[in-house]
Amino acid sequence: MASQSEVIDRLRATFRSGVTFPEPFRMTQLQNLLSLVEENEQLIQDALHKDLHKPKFESVLSEIQITLNDLYFAMENLRTWMQPEYNIGKNLATRMDDCFIRREPLGVVLIIGAWNYPLHLILLPLVAAIAAGNCAILKPSEICQATEQLLAELIPKYLSQDCYAVLCGGAEDTKSLLKNKFDHIFYTGSQVVARSILLAAAPHLTPVTLELGGKSPCFIYGHIDIHKAAKRLCWSKFFNTGQSCVAPDYVLCTTQTRDALLPALRETLRTFYGPDPGASLDMGRIVTPRHWRRLMDMLEKSKGKVVIGGESREEDRYIAPTVLVDVQESDALMQEEIFGPILPILTIESLEEGIDYINRQEKPLALYVFSDETSVVTTVLNNTSSGGFCGNDGIVHMALPGLPFGGVGASGMGSYHGRWGFETFSHRRGCMNRSWLLERVNVLRYPPYSDYNLAT
Ligand code: NAD
DSSP states (O other): OOOHHHHHHHHHHHHHHTTTOSHHHHHHHHHHHHHHHHHTHHHHHHHHHHHHOOOHHHHIIIIIIHHHHHHHHHHHHHHHHHSOBOOOOOOGGGTTSEEEEEEEEOSEEEEEOOSSSTTHHHHHHHHHHHHTTOEEEEEOOTTSHHHHHHHHHHHHHHSOTTTEEEOOOOHHHHHHHTTSOOSEEEEESOHHHHHHHHHHHGGGTOOEEEEOOOOEEEEEOSSOOHHHHHHHHHHHHHGGGGOOTTSEEEEEEOHHHHHHHHHHHHHHHHHHHOSOGGGOTTOOOOSSHHHHHHHHHHHHHOOSEEEEOOOEETTTTEEOOEEEESOOTTSGGGTSOOOSSEEEEEEOSSHHHHHHHHHHSOOOSEEEEEOSOHHHHHHHHHTOOOSEEEESSSSGGGGOTTSOBOOOGGGEEOOBSHHHHHHHTEEEEEEEEOOSOOHHHHGGGSSOGGGSOTTO
């Protein structure tokens, strides 16, 4: 088996040959990636079920379809994205010149994925890297072994082996991989590991995109159809068993709203998952015993009161959709991203208090505001900062390829999806081809400068 550096050298030689630059090559590889996903849908679903107990519907929607949509979008727009940009404001001195911006591939890029959407977190950045004309090393999460192995098997079958490679392994393998020089590192995962990614990138001055997480609030305020709100909240929170980077992490609302919300949440969860969510085929599992233990520790340390759910089973890493009230800012559940099916409700007394609370925390990856009153949604939007924003629903904003997806502050840097991914993996080269005309203007800048009196 080739070593990490041999694989990187092979890809670098390919990149230097220029083979990935022409549009037809990029298009063929995107088409091949499309075939990979379409022809192996069942294998993908099986792997995701093995790794995460993902319900078929969730696999199709959040792993397969989201990848296909991004692929269609990239293939439809590739030619336009690749065009040099000529619409540049010129001045008197440059009006005869040819000024344009070229989007050029960066080189050999490294894509490191996390386990919670183990397929799409590798394939969506890959779509962007291919579209932008790069070679790419893919490092899927070792935690979802079945999906990792499937990617390692399928990628070389469908895509050019000289341009794209999967390297498997855990933290130690990734650390050794990071000693090599890349032209860009695209990392999805935790804030803790992100710091070591930045440190590893520093000696090579490698640019980095960090797709991280954080505590994304769901602020419910003012008049609202509570049953509709409960459905949208439960779906976005408990989708993928709460293991979504953009899942609503906690709810902020007044005690009055909380009292109306609780019965609506109970009813919704019963409709979604039946009387025993543990027996529902639509409820996934926590990814590993270690992740299950972490969530149970948070739950056990919390001073909040469990009012819905709370049941758990270690043997199959099950935790019921769980809601807690009387949670304080200092509570264990409010100290770090939950990343599981546990939903604390924090009460506030006013819109301002809720906004203050959000602004005291690190900037979240997503912010959700549920309200019938547009002014409430706009006020929260105008007075806070977050990676993305969605009024009156959760998660869905990330599925639209026209919107940039990424964090801000502690929730990440850089963005992707659709054109934004293409831009991330491209260098915008500002170019100017000067005309030989207008030398009478140019002459003004040549020495001896003493001929000009600049003071006047
Ligand atoms: P993880 O454990 O799968 O780690 C992510 C990747 O980092 C893996 O490929 C892993 O091999 C590698 N890794 C782990 N330790 C490392 C180390 N010490 N040095 C180098 N590489 C290392 O996933 P995770 O970190 O548990 O992911 C969960 C986090 O990711 C959550 O915070 C979640 O919010 C965030 N996330 C963000 C997005 C997003 O798009 N913004 C998407 C999914 C998950």
